[in-house]
Amino acid sequence: METAIRNGLERRPKRAKSAEPFLADALPAMKEAIAERDAVVFDEKFRALTMSCNACHALEKVPFFTVNPPATRVSPIRSSD
Numbered sequence: 001m002e003t004a005i006r007n008g009l010e011r012r013p014k015r016a017k018s019a020e021p022f023l024a025d026a027l028p029a030m031k032e033a034i035a036e037r038d039a040v041v042f043d044e045k046f047r048a049l050t051m052s053c054n055a056c057h058a059l060e061k062v063p064f065f066t067v068n069p070p071a072t073r074v075s076p077i078r079s080s081d
């Protein structure tokens with residue numbers, strides 16, 4: 001995800017400022033939450049990350065690209081409990 005955003009900014013450097021909160025705050029917080037392996041913290045940070053996607057879309061005047069957390073699980077892998 002970070003690589004995709006950074007590659008995008010290399011091609012569109014004018015968008016770099018809008019991406020700062022995403023790269024500097026939301027994404028590192030998400031990485032930490034993954035390392036903690038705590039589902040509640042994960043959900044909280046995932047929502048914050050998603051809002052950060054939309055914040056950049058608003059700043060870049062494409063607010064109609066509205067990102068939401070997935071409503072259904074795409075992977076066929078399920079925990080057995």
Ligand code: HEC
Nearest residue numbers: 001005015016018019022049052053056057060062065067
């Ligand atoms: C640099 C700020 C920025 C960040 C951060 C950002 N986006 Fe975007 N996104 C854009 C811009 C600008 C467009 C419109 C690109 C265009 O001109 O086609 C876009 C378009 C999109 C599109 C539509 C692409 C298409 O052509 O169909 C999707 C899907 C998307 N973003 C998802 C995300 C997700 C998910 C995240 C967070 C993980 C995210 N974006 C974070 C700026 C950003």
